[in-house]
Amino acid sequence: MNTKIKDGILLALVYLAAIITIASLFGILGYILWNGLGALSFNFFIDLAPSIVTTMIVIGVSILFAVPVGIFAAIYLNEYSKNRKIVELINFAIDSLAGIPSILYGLFGLVFFVITLNFNWSILSGSLTLAIMILPVIIRVTQESLKMVPISFREGSFALGASKVMTLGKIVIPSASRGIITAVILSIGRIVGETAAVFLTVGTVNKMPSGVFSSGRTLSVHLYLLVKEAIGPDAFNEAFGTATLLIIIILVIVLFTQLIFRGRK
Amino acid sequence: MDGKTKIKAENLNLYYDGNKQALKDINLDLKEKEVTALIGPSGCGKSTFLKTINRMNDLIPNCKIEGKVIFDEKDIYGDNIDIINLRKKIGMVFQKPNPFKMSIYDNIAYGPRIHGIKKKSTLDEIVEVSLRNSYIWDEVKDRLKTNALSLSGGQQQRLCIARALAVDPEVVLMDEPTSALDPISTLKIEDLISKLKKDYTIIIVTHNMQQGARISDKTAFFLNGEVIEYDLTENIFMNPQNPKTEEYITGRFG
Numbered sequence A: 001m002n003t004k005i006k007d008g009i010l011l012a013l014v015y016l017a018a019i020i021t022i023a024s025l026f027g028i029l030g031y032i033l034w035n036g037l038g039a040l041s042f043n044f045f046i047d048l049a050p051s052i053v054t055t056m057i058v059i060g061v062s063i064l065f066a067v068p069v070g071i072f073a074a075i076y077l078n079e080y081s082k083n084r085k086i087v088e089l090i091n092f093a094i095d096s097l098a099g100i101p102s103i104l105y106g107l108f109g110l111v112f113f114v115i116t117l118n119f120n121w122s123i124l125s126g127s128l129t130l131a132i133m134i135l136p137v138i139i140r141v142t143q144e145s146l147k148m149v150p151i152s153f154r155e156g157s158f159a160l161g162a163s164k165v166m167t168l169g170k171i172v173i174p175s176a177s178r179g180i181i182t183a184v185i186l187s188i189g190r191i192v193g194e195t196a197a198v199f200l201t202v203g204t205v206n207k208m209p210s211g212v213f214s215s216g217r218t219l220s221v222h223l224y225l226l227v228k229e230a231i232g233p234d235a236f237n238e239a240f241g242t243a244t245l246l247i248i249i250i251l252v253i254v255l256f257t258q259l260i261f262r263g264r265k
Numbered sequence B: 001m002d003g004k005t006k007i008k009a010e011n012l013n014l015y016y017d018g019n020k021q022a023l024k025d026i027n028l029d030l031k032e033k034e035v036t037a038l039i040g041p042s043g044c045g046k047s048t049f050l051k052t053i054n055r056m057n058d059l060i061p062n063c064k065i066e067g068k069v070i071f072d073e074k075d076i077y078g079d080n081i082d083i084i085n086l087r088k089k090i091g092m093v094f095q096k097p098n099p100f101k102m103s104i105y106d107n108i109a110y111g112p113r114i115h116g117i118k119k120k121s122t123l124d125e126i127v128e129v130s131l132r133n134s135y136i137w138d139e140v141k142d143r144l145k146t147n148a149l150s151l152s153g154g155q156q157q158r159l160c161i162a163r164a165l166a167v168d169p170e171v172v173l174m175d176e177p178t179s180a181l182d183p184i185s186t187l188k189i190e191d192l193i194s195k196l197k198k199d200y201t202i203i204i205v206t207h208n209m210q211q212g213a214r215i216s217d218k219t220a221f222f223l224n225g226e227v228i229e230y231d232l233t234e235n236i237f238m239n240p241q242n243p244k245t246e247e248y249i250t251g252r253f254g
Helices: A002-039 A042-080 A084-099 A102-116 A123-148 A151-159 A164-175 A177-193 A196-201 A219-229 A235-264 B046-053 B083-089 B104-114 B120-133 B137-143 B153-165 B183-196 B209-215 B233-238 B243-249
Strands: B005-016 B020-031 B035-039 B063-071 B090-093 B171-175 B201-205 B218-223 B226-232
Touching: A002 A235, A042 A084, A042 A123, A042 A164, A042 A177, A042 A219, A042 A235, A084 A123, A102 A123, A102 A196, A123 A177, A123 A196, A151 A164, A151 B090, A151 B153, A164 A177, A164 B104, A177 A219, A177 A235, A196 A219, A219 A235, B005 B046, B005 B201, B020 B046, B020 B201, B020 B218, B020 B226, B035 B046, B035 B209, B046 B063, B046 B171, B046 B201, B046 B218, B083 B090, B090 B153, B104 B120, B104 B153, B120 B137, B120 B153, B137 B153, B153 B171, B153 B183, B183 B201, B183 B209, B209 B233, B218 B233, B218 B243, B226 B233, B226 B243, B233 B243
Parallel strands: B035 B201, B035 B218, B090 B171, B171 B201
Antiparallel strands: B005 B020, B005 B063, B218 B226
16 A cells, blocks of 8 residues: 555556656647747848858857767767777866856957957857857767667677777767767757857847858847847837747757758668 | 697786786697687686786786797797787687777778778688687677667677687687677687687686586586696596596585
8 A cells, every 4th residue: 555655646646757758848839839939021031141040050050060079079078099098088178168157258258269269259259259169968878879889880880890989980970970969969959048258259230241251140049138128119129020930940950950860761 | 648739828927007917827738710708617727827918908007928929930038029910910809708899891891991901802801701700790890880889798708709710810818708798699609710720729717617518528626726737628527637627517515
């Protein structure tokens, strides 16, 4: 009897947790879409076009810098490094990087990229800052997925006379590709959502960028300015519209990435 | 013992982590185109010895090897040894079937491709011949493009044998190749081994003494990292010279 009650309580807690998770997700999504869908119109897109383009370029350039470095770093840590102390030190550094508040990355980017390297407030400064910020996610997730590749795959490849590079390139990394794609999706989410670091490095100018040296205003920063500083007569509705657009962009990117992955499989 | 020597271990010692000795002064003379069975209780060093022959022990950190392993008159632990070429000539089949997560065709073509064969017609031929020689062609010829992981365990293991044969080895090492398989698949593999010995030198580690007796020409009995006895299989099983061998094969330990 006692065990049954315990089981019942545990089950109730598990269900409660699941319901809270789902309810908050759909609650937030529903609330934003409910208030935001009405704001979407052709003119709205035209007005926001500079921010949409800026956001897309920032995503692209950050991923371009961070993904190769992150994947190679993970491969080094997992497959090459023999010195356990160094690996532990690097892992400690990565975990610490992951825990730093984004405003500090923004501050660093402002001092280093914007001022010292004289990139000014630009998409390049912002993307480099964001690339450093998302590096821990990419390294960690890639490391985990490399660890999941069975040793027997590597042994099979080595036993056929394959070199280490071939084994990595043809067996290990393709087997880990699902995890690596997940790392990229998570990173895109962080980039789209990031405001503080972008605010300090890309700037706030609302204009169509002409290249990576242009400054600009991403959608999240635009959203922040709408809500915090009410930069228009109808700012709050516009904010919901922008939020809706952000959600749509993330959904499209996630679906698109998964589609590419399925196509390769 | 007649026949041409294919592999010869001379005073071979192997240590893990600096001091744990896994192989003690092994001297073995393995003949060409024979099946040699390595038997002995768990942890006796038979798998470790097998892995010294194609240098798979290189993958284990802190593994120290003394002595020589002569393959075709060259010490494979000497200077100027091309490990890639060594492993091409000495293939290996593992305890658990380990096909790659790719199609049946690509699994077989993987080895030839890494050794530089690109021509489609050549690859097609290698794939077919290897699968035929492993007696799995008829079962898979209509679905070469399907993922190898969809095959049964026994089929996967024969696929792995075909994969090893595809790079045209001279020696095939087998590390308990049937221990993860059902009895019928086991019989098929044993059958296959006896057909392969016409063209290949086969060294097989087995836990199953009946299997050793059925398929091998010679048997080496390992105990605590040493070779206790090495002789014709019938002598080992019918008339062992060492009391420890007799105790093991009559099932008093192990």
